[in-house]
Amino acid sequence: MDVILDQLAPGNTKDKPESAIQYIDTLYSDMKDTPVEPEDLARFKERFSALITQGQNFKALRDYIELCSSFAERGRLDGFNSACYKRTTIQLIDDEFMNWEKYPSQKELFMEDIEYIDETIEDVSDDAPPVLEDDIPDWVPESHWWWRAPKRQDMSEAERRDRLEYDHWDGVYD
Numbered sequence: 001m002d003v004i005l006d007q008l009a010p011g012n013t014k015d016k017p018e019s020a021i022q023y024i025d026t027l028y029s030d031m032k033d034t035p036v037e038p039e040d041l042a043r044f045k046e047r048f049s050a051l052i053t054q055g056q057n058f059k060a061l062r063d064y065i066e067l068c069s070s071f072a073e074r075g076r077l078d079g080f081n082s083a084c085y086k087r088t089t090i091q092l093i094d095d096e097f098m099n100w101e102k103y104p105s106q107k108e109l110f111m112e113d114i115e116y117i118d119e120t121i122e123d124v125s126d127d128a129p130p131v132l133e134d135d136i137p138d139w140v141p142e143s144h145w146w147w148r149a150p151k152r153q154d155m156s157e158a159e160r161r162d163r164l165e166y167d168h169w170d171g172v173y174d
Contacts, residue, residue: 017060075124
């Protein structure tokens with residue numbers, strides 16, 4: 001937990017806030033294996049919330065959310081799996097590590113962004129390549145519906161691979 005807080009700390013020039021965000025899923029997974037004392041978790045949430053909602057840290061969080069959104073928009077092709085990973089990290093931040101009470105304007109932006117991502121995932125799920133059950137990390141909560149959102153769970157492996165290996169240059173040089 002200290003690694004994440006250190007990376008978000010003001011004046012930290014060694015690490016970038018993006019690194020802290022990328023550790024969230026590891027922290028969550030580790031906490032499932034080794035529970036944290038409630039007081040320690042409460043202190044972490046308070047400090048994390050204060051740091052992630054400020055300046056460059058909040059910009060880094062919004063950039064991470066924007067990247068998730070971009071992957072979701074490519075969900076019918078090669079973006080769905082990456083969108084799911086990022087969407088899970090975003091949800092873990094909200095559910096497990098944030099205390100939004102003191103940061104209502106940041107929460108409003110955060111929730112608007114999540115709503116857009118969820119709508120996009122729902123829109124593309126009609127034709128998105130399914131995420132194979134073995135590719136869903138075992139620590140992902142069942143409530144993270146987006147992993148199983150693709151409607152075409154029976155998509156052939158050949159079509160799935162064609163979509164996942166899609167390149168925006170395909171067809172240009174045929």
